[in-house]
Amino acid sequence: MSSADQHRPLSHDALVERLVADAHPVRRLWPPGRRMGVWTAVAGGIAGTFAARNHLPTAGVRLSEPLFAAQIAMLVAAACWCAWLTFRASVPGREPRAPAIVTAILLVGSSVLLALGLAPETLADPRAFVQMGLTCSGVTLGLASIPWIAGLVALRRGAPVGPRLGAALAGAAALLVATAAMRTACPLGDARWHWMTWHLLPIAVGAVVSTALGPPFIRAWRQRHSPVRFNEA
Template sequence: MIKTSHLIEALVADARPVRRLRPPVLRAALWLLLAALIFGLLAVGHGVRPDLAQRLEQPDFIVGTAAALLTGVLAAVASFMLNLPDRSRGWALLPVPALLVWMATLGYGCLVNWVSIGPYGVQVGETARCFATVLMTSLPLSLAMLAMLRHGAVLSASTVSLTGSLAVAAITATAMSIFHSLDASVMILVWNLGTAVLIVALGRWLGPRLAAAGR
Protein backbone atom coordinates (compact mmCIF):
# COMPACT_ATOMS: atom_id res chain seq x y z
CA MET A 1 0.00 0.00 0.00
CA ILE A 2 1.32 3.43 -0.91
CA LYS A 3 2.33 5.63 1.98
CA THR A 4 0.39 8.81 2.65
CA SER A 5 3.49 10.94 2.19
CA HIS A 6 4.20 9.34 -1.19
CA LEU A 7 0.57 9.85 -2.24
CA ILE A 8 0.74 13.53 -1.32
CA GLU A 9 4.00 13.93 -3.25
CA ALA A 10 2.45 12.26 -6.30
CA LEU A 11 -0.61 14.50 -6.16
CA VAL A 12 1.53 17.61 -5.78
CA ALA A 13 3.74 16.58 -8.69
CA ASP A 14 0.73 16.18 -11.00
CA ALA A 15 -1.12 19.26 -9.76
CA ARG A 16 -1.70 22.06 -12.21
CA PRO A 17 -1.63 25.71 -11.17
CA VAL A 18 -5.06 27.21 -10.59
CA ARG A 19 -5.71 30.73 -11.78
CA ARG A 20 -7.45 32.80 -9.14
CA LEU A 21 -10.81 34.23 -10.05
CA ARG A 22 -11.05 37.98 -10.42
CA PRO A 23 -12.76 39.82 -7.54
CA PRO A 24 -16.54 39.31 -7.73
CA VAL A 25 -17.30 43.03 -7.97
CA LEU A 26 -14.93 43.32 -10.94
CA ARG A 27 -16.52 40.32 -12.64
CA ALA A 28 -19.96 41.83 -12.09
CA ALA A 29 -18.71 45.14 -13.53
CA LEU A 30 -17.42 43.35 -16.65
CA TRP A 31 -20.77 41.62 -17.11
CA LEU A 32 -22.62 44.91 -16.68
CA LEU A 33 -20.26 46.48 -19.22
CA LEU A 34 -21.45 43.85 -21.71
CA ALA A 35 -25.03 44.83 -20.86
CA ALA A 36 -24.19 48.48 -21.51
CA LEU A 37 -22.67 47.53 -24.87
CA ILE A 38 -25.85 45.66 -25.82
CA PHE A 39 -27.90 48.70 -24.82
CA GLY A 40 -25.74 50.83 -27.08
CA LEU A 41 -26.16 48.47 -30.03
CA LEU A 42 -29.92 48.39 -29.53
CA ALA A 43 -30.04 52.17 -29.40
CA VAL A 44 -28.17 52.41 -32.70
CA GLY A 45 -29.99 49.60 -34.47
CA HIS A 46 -33.47 49.98 -33.02
CA GLY A 47 -33.75 53.41 -31.47
CA VAL A 48 -35.47 54.25 -28.22
CA ARG A 49 -39.24 54.13 -27.84
CA PRO A 50 -40.90 57.19 -29.39
CA ASP A 51 -42.63 58.23 -26.17
CA LEU A 52 -39.56 57.90 -23.93
CA ALA A 53 -39.38 61.64 -23.21
CA GLN A 54 -43.00 61.67 -22.05
CA ARG A 55 -42.56 58.51 -19.99
CA LEU A 56 -39.55 59.99 -18.22
CA GLU A 57 -41.89 62.64 -16.84
CA GLN A 58 -43.93 59.95 -15.07
CA PRO A 59 -42.67 59.00 -11.58
CA ASP A 60 -43.95 55.42 -11.77
CA PHE A 61 -41.98 54.77 -14.96
CA ILE A 62 -38.79 56.26 -13.50
CA VAL A 63 -39.13 54.30 -10.27
CA GLY A 64 -39.94 51.05 -12.05
CA THR A 65 -37.11 51.32 -14.55
CA ALA A 66 -34.59 52.40 -11.91
CA ALA A 67 -35.71 49.55 -9.63
CA ALA A 68 -35.34 47.02 -12.45
CA LEU A 69 -31.87 48.30 -13.30
CA LEU A 70 -30.81 48.31 -9.65
CA THR A 71 -32.18 44.77 -9.25
CA GLY A 72 -30.04 43.65 -12.17
CA VAL A 73 -26.90 45.28 -10.80
CA LEU A 74 -27.36 43.94 -7.27
CA ALA A 75 -28.36 40.46 -8.46
CA ALA A 76 -25.23 40.30 -10.62
CA VAL A 77 -23.04 41.28 -7.66
CA ALA A 78 -24.84 38.73 -5.45
CA SER A 79 -24.40 35.98 -8.01
CA PHE A 80 -20.65 36.50 -8.31
CA MET A 81 -20.32 36.78 -4.54
CA LEU A 82 -22.21 33.53 -4.01
CA ASN A 83 -19.97 31.94 -6.63
CA LEU A 84 -17.15 31.93 -4.06
CA PRO A 85 -17.22 29.28 -1.32
CA ASP A 86 -16.05 31.62 1.45
CA ARG A 87 -18.81 34.21 1.02
CA SER A 88 -21.94 34.37 3.16
CA ARG A 89 -25.18 32.96 1.74
CA GLY A 90 -26.73 36.20 2.93
CA TRP A 91 -25.56 37.84 -0.29
CA ALA A 92 -28.63 36.27 -1.92
CA LEU A 93 -30.75 38.88 -0.12
CA LEU A 94 -28.87 41.82 -1.67
CA PRO A 95 -31.27 42.41 -4.62
CA VAL A 96 -34.46 41.74 -2.62
CA PRO A 97 -35.33 45.37 -1.63
CA ALA A 98 -34.93 46.62 -5.21
CA LEU A 99 -36.82 43.56 -6.50
CA LEU A 100 -39.77 44.31 -4.22
CA VAL A 101 -39.95 47.90 -5.48
CA TRP A 102 -39.75 46.65 -9.06
CA MET A 103 -42.51 44.08 -8.46
CA ALA A 104 -44.72 46.81 -7.01
CA THR A 105 -44.47 48.85 -10.23
CA LEU A 106 -45.06 46.05 -12.74
CA GLY A 107 -47.82 46.45 -15.26
CA TYR A 108 -49.77 43.76 -17.03
CA GLY A 109 -49.43 44.90 -20.64
CA CYS A 110 -47.51 41.82 -21.72
CA LEU A 111 -50.34 39.59 -20.43
CA VAL A 112 -53.09 41.28 -22.41
CA ASN A 113 -51.33 42.32 -25.63
CA TRP A 114 -49.68 39.13 -26.89
CA VAL A 115 -52.19 38.93 -29.74
CA SER A 116 -54.25 41.82 -31.04
CA ILE A 117 -57.34 41.23 -33.14
CA GLY A 118 -57.86 43.86 -35.79
CA PRO A 119 -60.15 44.30 -38.80
CA TYR A 120 -57.94 41.93 -40.83
CA GLY A 121 -58.02 39.09 -38.33
CA VAL A 122 -55.50 38.00 -35.74
CA GLN A 123 -52.26 40.01 -35.80
CA VAL A 124 -49.15 39.71 -33.71
CA GLY A 125 -49.15 42.29 -30.90
CA GLU A 126 -46.34 44.38 -29.49
CA THR A 127 -45.20 41.63 -27.14
CA ALA A 128 -44.53 39.24 -30.01
CA ARG A 129 -42.63 41.95 -31.88
CA CYS A 130 -40.46 42.75 -28.89
CA PHE A 131 -39.68 39.07 -28.31
CA ALA A 132 -36.76 39.27 -30.74
CA THR A 133 -35.27 42.14 -28.75
CA VAL A 134 -35.75 40.17 -25.53
CA LEU A 135 -33.87 37.28 -27.09
CA MET A 136 -31.04 39.47 -28.38
CA THR A 137 -30.61 40.99 -24.94
CA SER A 138 -31.04 38.01 -22.63
CA LEU A 139 -29.24 35.34 -24.68
CA PRO A 140 -25.75 36.94 -24.77
CA LEU A 141 -26.10 38.05 -21.14
CA SER A 142 -27.10 34.52 -20.08
CA LEU A 143 -24.21 32.92 -21.99
CA ALA A 144 -21.74 35.42 -20.56
CA MET A 145 -23.04 34.86 -17.03
CA LEU A 146 -22.76 31.09 -17.46
CA ALA A 147 -19.21 31.34 -18.80
CA MET A 148 -18.09 33.65 -15.98
CA LEU A 149 -19.64 31.49 -13.24
CA ARG A 150 -18.54 28.07 -14.47
CA HIS A 151 -15.26 28.01 -12.50
CA GLY A 152 -16.80 29.01 -9.19
CA ALA A 153 -18.21 27.07 -6.28
CA VAL A 154 -20.88 24.45 -6.88
CA LEU A 155 -21.94 24.25 -3.22
CA SER A 156 -24.74 26.77 -3.81
CA ALA A 157 -25.38 26.21 -7.50
CA SER A 158 -29.14 26.71 -7.22
CA THR A 159 -28.81 30.09 -5.47
CA VAL A 160 -26.16 31.25 -7.93
CA SER A 161 -28.35 30.16 -10.84
CA LEU A 162 -31.40 31.99 -9.52
CA THR A 163 -29.59 35.24 -8.74
CA GLY A 164 -27.82 35.14 -12.09
CA SER A 165 -31.12 34.57 -13.90
CA LEU A 166 -32.68 37.43 -11.93
CA ALA A 167 -29.85 39.71 -13.06
CA VAL A 168 -30.46 38.78 -16.70
CA ALA A 169 -34.22 39.24 -16.34
CA ALA A 170 -33.93 42.64 -14.67
CA ILE A 171 -31.43 44.03 -17.19
CA THR A 172 -33.53 42.70 -20.08
CA ALA A 173 -36.67 44.28 -18.61
CA THR A 174 -34.80 47.58 -18.32
CA ALA A 175 -33.95 47.37 -22.01
CA MET A 176 -37.58 46.72 -22.87
CA SER A 177 -38.67 49.78 -20.88
CA ILE A 178 -36.30 51.94 -22.90
CA PHE A 179 -36.74 50.46 -26.38
CA HIS A 180 -40.37 49.21 -26.42
CA SER A 181 -43.64 50.77 -25.34
CA LEU A 182 -44.95 47.52 -23.86
CA ASP A 183 -44.15 46.47 -20.29
CA ALA A 184 -42.81 42.95 -20.82
CA SER A 185 -41.38 42.54 -17.33
CA VAL A 186 -43.71 39.72 -16.29
CA MET A 187 -42.95 37.71 -19.41
CA ILE A 188 -39.21 38.23 -18.98
CA LEU A 189 -39.26 37.21 -15.32
CA VAL A 190 -41.27 34.07 -16.02
CA TRP A 191 -39.00 33.15 -18.90
CA ASN A 192 -35.66 33.64 -17.12
CA LEU A 193 -36.51 32.57 -13.58
CA GLY A 194 -38.74 29.75 -14.82
CA THR A 195 -35.87 28.38 -16.87
CA ALA A 196 -33.52 28.64 -13.89
CA VAL A 197 -35.97 26.84 -11.59
CA LEU A 198 -36.42 24.12 -14.20
CA ILE A 199 -32.66 23.61 -14.52
CA VAL A 200 -32.22 23.47 -10.75
CA ALA A 201 -35.10 21.00 -10.39
CA LEU A 202 -33.75 18.76 -13.15
CA GLY A 203 -30.28 18.89 -11.62
CA ARG A 204 -31.56 17.83 -8.22
CA TRP A 205 -33.70 15.09 -9.75
CA LEU A 206 -31.08 13.69 -12.12
CA GLY A 207 -28.06 14.16 -9.84
CA PRO A 208 -28.70 11.28 -7.43
CA ARG A 209 -29.77 9.01 -10.29
CA LEU A 210 -26.62 9.69 -12.27
CA ALA A 211 -24.49 9.15 -9.19
CA ALA A 212 -26.24 5.85 -8.47
CA ALA A 213 -25.85 4.72 -12.08
CA GLY A 214 -22.12 5.41 -11.95
CA ARG A 215 -21.53 3.18 -8.93
Protein backbone atom coordinates in the same frame (compact mmCIF):
# COMPACT_ATOMS: atom_id res chain seq x y z
CA MET B 1 1.98 10.06 16.17
CA SER B 2 0.92 13.65 16.94
CA SER B 3 -2.62 14.50 17.99
CA ALA B 4 -3.18 16.13 14.58
CA ASP B 5 -2.21 12.88 12.85
CA GLN B 6 -4.64 10.92 15.02
CA HIS B 7 -7.53 13.04 13.72
CA ARG B 8 -6.73 12.42 10.07
CA PRO B 9 -8.01 9.51 8.04
CA LEU B 10 -5.30 6.99 7.19
CA SER B 11 -5.35 7.87 3.52
CA HIS B 12 -4.39 11.51 4.11
CA ASP B 13 -0.76 11.10 3.07
CA ALA B 14 -1.59 9.22 -0.13
CA LEU B 15 -4.20 11.80 -1.00
CA VAL B 16 -1.82 14.68 -0.38
CA GLU B 17 0.85 13.03 -2.53
CA ARG B 18 -1.62 12.70 -5.39
CA LEU B 19 -2.78 16.30 -5.16
CA VAL B 20 0.74 17.70 -4.76
CA ALA B 21 1.78 15.78 -7.87
CA ASP B 22 -0.87 17.77 -9.74
CA ALA B 23 0.14 21.14 -8.24
CA HIS B 24 0.72 23.24 -11.33
CA PRO B 25 0.21 27.02 -11.49
CA VAL B 26 -3.41 28.09 -11.91
CA ARG B 27 -4.82 31.34 -13.26
CA ARG B 28 -6.44 33.04 -10.31
CA LEU B 29 -10.11 33.91 -10.68
CA TRP B 30 -10.69 37.64 -10.95
CA PRO B 31 -12.31 39.16 -7.86
CA PRO B 32 -16.11 39.50 -8.07
CA GLY B 33 -15.82 43.28 -8.43
CA ARG B 34 -13.70 43.10 -11.57
CA ARG B 35 -15.86 40.38 -13.10
CA MET B 36 -18.92 42.46 -12.30
CA GLY B 37 -17.32 45.39 -14.13
CA VAL B 38 -16.80 43.31 -17.27
CA TRP B 39 -20.33 41.90 -17.13
CA THR B 40 -21.79 45.37 -16.62
CA ALA B 41 -19.86 46.66 -19.63
CA VAL B 42 -21.16 43.78 -21.79
CA ALA B 43 -24.76 43.81 -20.57
CA GLY B 44 -24.93 47.59 -20.32
CA GLY B 45 -23.42 47.95 -23.78
CA ILE B 46 -25.99 45.66 -25.36
CA ALA B 47 -28.96 47.13 -23.48
CA GLY B 48 -27.73 50.71 -23.97
CA THR B 49 -27.14 50.27 -27.70
CA PHE B 50 -30.59 48.70 -28.11
CA ALA B 51 -32.27 51.46 -26.11
CA ALA B 52 -30.41 54.20 -28.00
CA ARG B 53 -31.49 52.79 -31.37
CA ASN B 54 -35.00 51.64 -30.58
CA HIS B 55 -36.32 53.95 -27.89
CA LEU B 56 -39.73 55.52 -28.33
CA PRO B 57 -39.71 59.18 -29.41
CA THR B 58 -41.13 60.15 -26.02
CA ALA B 59 -38.68 58.14 -23.94
CA GLY B 60 -36.23 61.00 -23.38
CA VAL B 61 -38.95 63.33 -22.13
CA ARG B 62 -40.54 60.63 -20.02
CA LEU B 63 -37.39 60.04 -18.01
CA SER B 64 -38.51 63.06 -15.97
CA GLU B 65 -41.74 61.21 -15.03
CA PRO B 66 -41.23 59.67 -11.56
CA LEU B 67 -42.96 56.33 -12.29
CA PHE B 68 -41.18 55.78 -15.60
CA ALA B 69 -37.77 56.71 -14.18
CA ALA B 70 -38.36 54.67 -11.02
CA GLN B 71 -39.28 51.59 -13.05
CA ILE B 72 -36.08 51.73 -15.07
CA ALA B 73 -33.96 52.56 -12.02
CA MET B 74 -35.44 49.67 -10.04
CA LEU B 75 -34.90 47.19 -12.88
CA VAL B 76 -31.30 48.31 -13.32
CA ALA B 77 -30.68 48.19 -9.56
CA ALA B 78 -32.16 44.69 -9.33
CA ALA B 79 -30.09 43.55 -12.34
CA CYS B 80 -26.86 44.89 -10.83
CA TRP B 81 -27.59 43.34 -7.44
CA CYS B 82 -28.40 39.92 -8.95
CA ALA B 83 -25.27 40.06 -11.11
CA TRP B 84 -23.15 40.97 -8.09
CA LEU B 85 -24.57 38.00 -6.17
CA THR B 86 -23.90 35.75 -9.18
CA PHE B 87 -20.21 36.62 -9.11
CA ARG B 88 -20.06 36.15 -5.37
CA ALA B 89 -21.81 32.79 -5.72
CA SER B 90 -18.95 31.48 -7.85
CA VAL B 91 -16.47 31.77 -4.96
CA PRO B 92 -16.72 29.33 -2.00
CA GLY B 93 -17.32 31.17 1.25
CA ARG B 94 -18.68 34.27 -0.49
CA GLU B 95 -21.99 32.78 -1.63
CA PRO B 96 -24.97 35.07 -0.94
CA ARG B 97 -26.71 34.61 2.39
CA ALA B 98 -30.41 35.03 3.15
CA PRO B 99 -30.41 38.85 3.63
CA ALA B 100 -28.76 39.34 0.22
CA ILE B 101 -31.33 37.06 -1.43
CA VAL B 102 -34.18 38.85 0.34
CA THR B 103 -32.80 42.17 -0.94
CA ALA B 104 -32.82 40.81 -4.50
CA ILE B 105 -36.41 39.61 -4.09
CA LEU B 106 -37.45 42.99 -2.68
CA LEU B 107 -35.86 44.83 -5.60
CA VAL B 108 -37.61 42.63 -8.14
CA GLY B 109 -40.82 42.84 -6.11
CA SER B 110 -40.59 46.64 -6.17
CA SER B 111 -40.50 46.52 -9.96
CA VAL B 112 -43.73 44.53 -9.89
CA LEU B 113 -45.30 46.96 -7.43
CA LEU B 114 -44.35 49.90 -9.64
CA ALA B 115 -46.03 48.14 -12.56
CA LEU B 116 -49.24 48.16 -10.56
CA GLY B 117 -49.12 51.95 -10.91
CA LEU B 118 -49.64 51.57 -14.67
CA ALA B 119 -53.14 51.92 -16.09
CA PRO B 120 -54.82 48.56 -16.79
CA GLU B 121 -55.76 48.12 -20.45
CA THR B 122 -58.91 46.39 -21.68
CA LEU B 123 -58.14 43.03 -23.21
CA ALA B 124 -60.54 43.36 -26.13
CA ASP B 125 -58.40 41.38 -28.59
CA PRO B 126 -56.66 38.44 -26.85
CA ARG B 127 -54.93 37.43 -30.08
CA ALA B 128 -53.26 40.82 -30.48
CA PHE B 129 -52.37 40.72 -26.78
CA VAL B 130 -50.55 37.39 -27.25
CA GLN B 131 -48.92 38.29 -30.57
CA MET B 132 -47.54 41.60 -29.30
CA GLY B 133 -46.53 39.98 -26.07
CA LEU B 134 -44.64 37.13 -27.70
CA THR B 135 -42.74 39.62 -29.85
CA CYS B 136 -41.76 41.64 -26.78
CA SER B 137 -40.70 38.54 -24.84
CA GLY B 138 -38.71 37.29 -27.82
CA VAL B 139 -36.82 40.58 -28.14
CA THR B 140 -36.17 40.59 -24.38
CA LEU B 141 -34.84 37.05 -24.55
CA GLY B 142 -32.58 37.98 -27.44
CA LEU B 143 -31.22 40.97 -25.55
CA ALA B 144 -30.69 38.86 -22.43
CA SER B 145 -29.00 35.91 -24.13
CA ILE B 146 -25.41 37.17 -24.16
CA PRO B 147 -25.42 38.54 -20.58
CA TRP B 148 -27.13 35.31 -19.51
CA ILE B 149 -24.47 33.11 -21.09
CA ALA B 150 -21.77 35.42 -19.75
CA GLY B 151 -23.17 34.98 -16.22
CA LEU B 152 -23.22 31.20 -16.53
CA VAL B 153 -19.70 31.17 -17.97
CA ALA B 154 -18.56 33.30 -15.05
CA LEU B 155 -20.13 30.81 -12.68
CA ARG B 156 -18.56 27.76 -14.25
CA ARG B 157 -15.18 29.44 -14.33
CA GLY B 158 -15.44 29.62 -10.54
CA ALA B 159 -16.45 26.91 -8.10
CA PRO B 160 -20.02 27.64 -7.00
CA VAL B 161 -21.08 25.61 -3.99
CA GLY B 162 -24.71 26.46 -4.81
CA PRO B 163 -24.89 26.25 -8.61
CA ARG B 164 -28.71 26.39 -8.70
CA LEU B 165 -28.87 29.68 -6.87
CA GLY B 166 -26.02 31.10 -8.93
CA ALA B 167 -27.70 30.07 -12.18
CA ALA B 168 -31.03 31.56 -11.07
CA LEU B 169 -29.34 34.86 -10.24
CA ALA B 170 -27.46 34.89 -13.56
CA GLY B 171 -30.72 34.39 -15.45
CA ALA B 172 -32.56 37.01 -13.43
CA ALA B 173 -29.78 39.59 -13.84
CA ALA B 174 -29.68 39.17 -17.62
CA LEU B 175 -33.44 39.38 -18.03
CA LEU B 176 -33.74 42.36 -15.68
CA VAL B 177 -31.22 44.42 -17.64
CA ALA B 178 -32.92 43.46 -20.92
CA THR B 179 -36.32 44.40 -19.46
CA ALA B 180 -34.95 47.79 -18.40
CA ALA B 181 -33.90 48.43 -22.00
CA MET B 182 -37.30 47.26 -23.27
CA ARG B 183 -39.05 49.76 -21.01
CA THR B 184 -37.80 52.54 -23.25
CA ALA B 185 -38.73 50.76 -26.48
CA CYS B 186 -41.96 48.85 -25.89
CA PRO B 187 -44.95 50.71 -27.40
CA LEU B 188 -47.25 48.96 -24.90
CA GLY B 189 -44.97 49.56 -21.92
CA ASP B 190 -47.60 51.69 -20.19
CA ALA B 191 -50.23 48.97 -20.39
CA ARG B 192 -50.25 47.18 -17.06
CA TRP B 193 -51.23 43.64 -18.12
CA HIS B 194 -48.96 43.66 -21.14
CA TRP B 195 -46.02 44.83 -19.05
CA MET B 196 -46.63 42.38 -16.23
CA THR B 197 -47.39 39.37 -18.43
CA TRP B 198 -44.83 39.74 -21.19
CA HIS B 199 -42.03 41.65 -19.48
CA LEU B 200 -42.03 40.96 -15.74
CA LEU B 201 -43.33 37.38 -15.69
CA PRO B 202 -40.58 36.19 -18.10
CA ILE B 203 -37.99 37.31 -15.52
CA ALA B 204 -39.38 34.79 -13.04
CA VAL B 205 -39.75 32.13 -15.74
CA GLY B 206 -36.19 32.76 -16.93
CA ALA B 207 -34.82 32.44 -13.41
CA VAL B 208 -36.59 29.10 -12.99
CA VAL B 209 -35.35 27.85 -16.38
CA SER B 210 -31.84 28.96 -15.50
CA THR B 211 -32.08 27.13 -12.18
CA ALA B 212 -32.94 23.93 -14.02
CA LEU B 213 -30.57 24.21 -16.98
CA GLY B 214 -27.64 26.04 -15.42
CA PRO B 215 -26.24 23.41 -13.04
CA PRO B 216 -25.76 20.62 -15.64
CA PHE B 217 -24.07 23.17 -17.92
CA ILE B 218 -21.76 24.23 -15.09
CA ARG B 219 -21.01 20.65 -14.03
CA ALA B 220 -20.31 19.46 -17.57
CA TRP B 221 -17.83 22.23 -18.09
CA ARG B 222 -16.16 21.72 -14.74
CA GLN B 223 -15.67 18.02 -15.39
CA ARG B 224 -14.16 18.65 -18.80
CA HIS B 225 -11.93 21.48 -17.66
CA SER B 226 -11.09 20.15 -14.24
CA PRO B 227 -7.46 20.79 -13.27
CA VAL B 228 -7.39 17.22 -11.90
CA ARG B 229 -6.97 14.74 -14.72
CA PHE B 230 -8.01 11.20 -13.99
CA ASN B 231 -7.96 8.26 -16.35
CA GLU B 232 -11.39 7.65 -17.77
CA ALA B 233 -13.10 4.27 -17.69
